[in-house]
Each structure stands twice: as structure tokens, then as C-alpha cells.
Amino acid sequence: MEPxxxxxxxxxxxxxxxxxEPSPEVFRRLQKEAVWNRxxxxxxxxxxxxxxLALLVIVFANINxxxxxxxxxxxxxxxxxxxxxxxxxxxxxxxxxxAEKIGVARLLRHYDDDFNLSFAEDRSSxxxxxxxxxLDNI
Amino acid sequence: xxxxxxxxxxxxxYRQNPEKGFALIYQTFSGPVFRYLRNSFNLSREExxxxxxxxxxxxxxxxxxxxxxxxxxxxxxxxxxxxxLKKRSQPREQSLTIEPVSHGHEVQVEDAMIINRALxxxxxxxxxxxxxxxxxxxxxxxxxRIQQCSLQTVASRYRYAIxxxxxxxxxxx
Numbered sequence: 001m002e003p004x005x006x007x008x009x010x011x012x013x014x015x016x017x018x019x020x021e022p023s024p025e026v027f028r029r030l031q032k033e034a035v036w037n038r039x040x041x042x043x044x045x046x047x048x049x050x051x052x053l054a055l056l057v058i059v060f061a062n063i064n065x066x067x068x069x070x071x072x073x074x075x076x077x078x079x080x081x082x083x084x085x086x087x088x089x090x091x092x093x094x095x096x097x098x099a100e101k102i103g104v105a106r107l108l109r110h111y112d113d114d115f116n117l118s119f120a121e122d123r124s125s126x127x128x129x130x131x132x133x134x135l136d137n138i
Numbered sequence: 139x140x141x142x143x144x145x146x147x148x149x150x151x152y153r154q155n156p157e158k159g160f161a162l163i164y165q166t167f168s169g170p171v172f173r174y175l176r177n178s179f180n181l182s183r184e185e186x187x188x189x190x191x192x193x194x195x196x197x198x199x200x201x202x203x204x205x206x207x208x209x210x211x212x213x214x215x216x217x218x219x220x221x222x223l224k225k226r227s228q229p230r231e232q233s234l235t236i237e238p239v240s241h242g243h244e245v246q247v248e249d250a251m252i253i254n255r256a257l258x259x260x261x262x263x264x265x266x267x268x269x270x271x272x273x274x275x276x277x278x279x280x281x282x283r284i285q286q287c288s289l290q291t292v293a294s295r296y297r298y299a300i301x302x303x304x305x306x307x308x309x310x311x
Contacts, residue, residue, distance in 0.1 A: 007300065008310075009300065009303070009304050009309055009310075010272060010300065012309045013253070013268070013272045013273075013303070014272055014273070016249055016250055016253050017272075017273045018173050018176075018177060018250070018273065020169075020172065020173055020176060021168070021169050021172065022168055022169070022172040022186070022187050022190050023187060025187075026168070026187050026190055026191050026194075027164055027168070029191055030160075030164070030191060030194050030195065030198050031198070033195065033198055033199060034157070034160070034198035034199070035156070035198060035199055035200070035201065036156060036157040036198075
């Protein structure tokens with residue numbers, strides 16, 4: 001396929017070979033970006049490895065924590081007991097109310113006309129009831 | 139450009155010592171790739187330098203990636219070609235003026251300008267075939283790999299281009 005001898009015209013063209021060169025700035029730019037001129041430090045792969053290791057440490061610490069018994073966990077979280085405030089003592093423990101102010105007596109007086117329940121306040125009848133029981137027991 | 143054995147040796151050095159190997163590779167290929175970009179795709183100097191930087195950037199950032207490449211020279215030119223085609227598909231602000239390809243004698247500069255004008259009239263694939271074959275010493279097989287076409291296609295593109303340039307350039311003075 002390749003011509004064995006070159007045509008004189010091809011030789012003429014060859015002699016007109018251009019000699020233009022790229023500026024040295026291109027080579028300088030390439031050298032700046034070259035892997036062999038980069039400062040040594042943790043690369044991308046090293047950084048990702050460190051990240052994975054850190055994650056593993058965190059996960060391992062969490063697993064260990066979940067395996068501890070409750071008592072041990074509680075002891076870690078122990079806090080000083082809080083003192084309860086003493087109950088407040090009311091100024092008057094109980095007021096002695098007269099019998100009349102108690103609800104039953106008041107009610108009885110209100111319905112006095114309809115029902116004769118005067119025996120409810122009659123101390124002698126209570127005594128009588130008591131004595132009747134005593135009689136039954138004999 | 140260097141011969142096949144020298145290139146293989148250079149890439150072996152790159153595998154063993156990327157810093158040293160890269161300096162050799164850049165020294166050998168930056169010029170041809172740059173000129174290929176300038177002359178085949180009508181790119182400005184800045185555009186061609188940007189692409190050149192992007193083509194070589196993975197070679198300095200991740201040398202391990204390039205240890206298994208079968209034909210590193212073809213790989214470099216293919217990367218440059220893909221980047222140039224991508225760049226060209228983006229809107230551009232200015233039309234390009236091709237600088238004289240040679241410096242020195244006035245006659246040579248004049249010839250260079252005539253050649254550039256003639257080249258600019260060719261279809262892009264033909265122009266590429268000329269630049270790669272005549273000025274980069276690549277074989278048709280390597281050019282076919284770069285252009286992703288058959289050997290016959292490259293050969294016919296080259297012959298058409300040579301015939302057309304012969305008509306346009308008063309070379310036999």
C-alpha cells in the first residue's frame with residue numbers, strides 16, 4: 001500500500017514541513033499538575049480509609065455499650081438522691097364542728113315537718129338499742 | 139519523528155519512570171501533534187495549545203492508565219483529533235488565519251503560504267492525510283486507525299489530495 005519511492009512533489013512538500021512549536025508554557029502547566037510534583041499527603045483513598053476506620057470505631061463502641069447489663073449501666077448514671085421537702089403542716093389540723101353543722105342534723109331540721117326523725121339525735125334511743133342487743137345476747 | 143523502536147523504548151521508560159518518560163514523550167510528540175492540530179483543523183495557536191494540554195494531562199495525572207496502550211503515538215493523535223472535532227463543533231468567535239509554516243527565506247515563507255492556501259481548499263480528511271503522512275511520517279495503517287477508516291480509504295484520500303495540491307502549487311519552478 002505504501003509507495004516505494006516518493007514522488008518529487010511529495011519530497012517538495014516534505015521540505016516545507018512546518019516548524020511551529022507550542023509555547024513552553026504548556027509543558028510548565030502540565031508539570032505543575034503532574035502526579036510526581038504533587039505534595040505528598042493523604043490522598044483521596046487514604047482519607048476514605050480513615051473515614052471508614054472512624055465509623056468502625058463508633059459502631060464497635062455502640063455495640064459494646066448495648067451489651068453492658070442494666071445494673072452497670074444504671075451505676076454509670078447514678079445521681080445523688082434528691083431530698084424530699086417536708087410536708088407542710090397546716091395551721092389548723094381540724095376544726096371541731098358542732099353537731100348541728102354536720103349534714104344529717106341540718107337535713108333533719110329541714111325536713112322536720114314531713115318526717116319525724118328526732119330519734120336520730122336522741123342519745124337515749126341509741127342507748128336503748130344498745131341495751132336491746134345486750135338483752136338478745138343473754 | 140523517531141522510529142518505531144525508539145518510540146517503544148521511550149514508552150518503556152515512561153512505564154518505569156513516568157516523570158522521565160513523559161519528558162521524552164512530550165519532547166517527541168508535542169510538536170507534531172500541535173502542528174497536526176493547527177494545519178488539519180485550522181485551529182488558532184491558543185486553541186491548539188489548549189487541546190495539546192488536555193491531550194497530555196491524563197498522562198501526567200494517571201500514568202498507570204497508559205501502561206497497556208498498544209500504539210501510544212496513534213493514541214495521542216486520535217485523542218487530539220477527537221478533541222479538535224469536539225472543539226470545532228462549538229461556536230467560534232473568529233475566523234482563522236493560517237500562519238506561515240516555515241520561517242527563514244522569503245521564498246520558503248511564500249511557498250509555505252501557498253501550500254497553506256492550497257491545503258485549506260482540501261476536504262478535511264484529505265488535509266489530515268497529507269499532514270499525517272508527509273509531515274508526521276505516519277504509515278497509512280496508523281492514519282487509518284486515527285481516522286477510523288479502512289486502509290484503502292486513507293490511500294485514496296492521500297492520492298486525491300496530492301493530485302489536487304499538484305494542480306494548485308507551482309512547485310516545479
